[in-house]
Amino acid sequence: MTRLVFCRKYQQEMEGLDFAPFPGAKGQEFxxxxxxxxxxxxxxxxxxxINEKRxxxxxxxxxxxxxxxxEKFFNNDASVEKAEGWKPEA
Structure with a gap:
């Protein structure tokens, strides 16, 4: 059965991760x-x-x-870095 979480990025209930992405409290939070x-x-x-900024x-x-x-990405912070020349899809 699919595990649902309230996604902090999308602010809605969605399918959750299958396991914590890394150990510890931060991994559990994600x-x-x-x-x-x-x-x-x-x-x-x-x-x-990683690639763009080497x-x-x-x-x-x-x-x-x-x-x-x-943190910025998951909090929908507008100051999250974008790749050079990146343009959002219209």
């Missing part, structure tokens, strides 16, 4: 409050940021940047 669709969209956006994910500064961007 498991409880983020939909599978929103998480997949974040993974795509994160990959774009981030080394092993560097603490890059990790901090991605954590900040992840």
């Amino acid at each position: 498991f409880d409050n983020v939909s599978k669709q929103a998480w997949q969209e974040w993974l795509q956006h994160q990959t774009t940021l 981030l080394n994910v092993f560097e603490p500064e890059a990790k901090k940047f991605l954590e900040e961007q992840r």
